[in-house]
Amino acid sequence: MIACNRHVHTWLTERVAAYLRRSPADIDTSVPLADYGLDSLTALAITADIEDEFEVTVDDALIWDHPTIDALGAALSVLAEAARTSAKQV
Numbered sequence: 001m002i003a004c005n006r007h008v009h010t011w012l013t014e015r016v017a018a019y020l021r022r023s024p025a026d027i028d029t030s031v032p033l034a035d036y037g038l039d040s041l042t043a044l045a046i047t048a049d050i051e052d053e054f055e056v057t058v059d060d061a062l063i064w065d066h067p068t069i070d071a072l073g074a075a076l077s078v079l080a081e082a083a084r085t086s087a088k089q090v
Contacts, residue, residue, distance in 0.1 A: 009073040029069035
């Protein structure tokens with residue numbers, strides 16, 4: 001799961017940086033995304049990207065419920081792992 005967490009965290013950082021037109025190195029993953037100017041339309045776009053990338057269904061409020069990349073990554077890692085486990089059982 002550690003590798004998964006690292007992959008999720010890196011992917012999220014790169015995706016958020018792309019939407020915010022910043023370098024991933026300029027994103028502090030412990031700072032709320034709203035502090036970077038993330039708006040609701042961008043949050044929905046990132047949510048859709050998350051669903052596509054990790055093949056999970058997430059609530060539209062996921063980013064607002066987990067406002068930093070660190071918090072979002074932790075929540076997404078749990079969802080992705082649950083989806084993989086469920087898929088293996090089918």
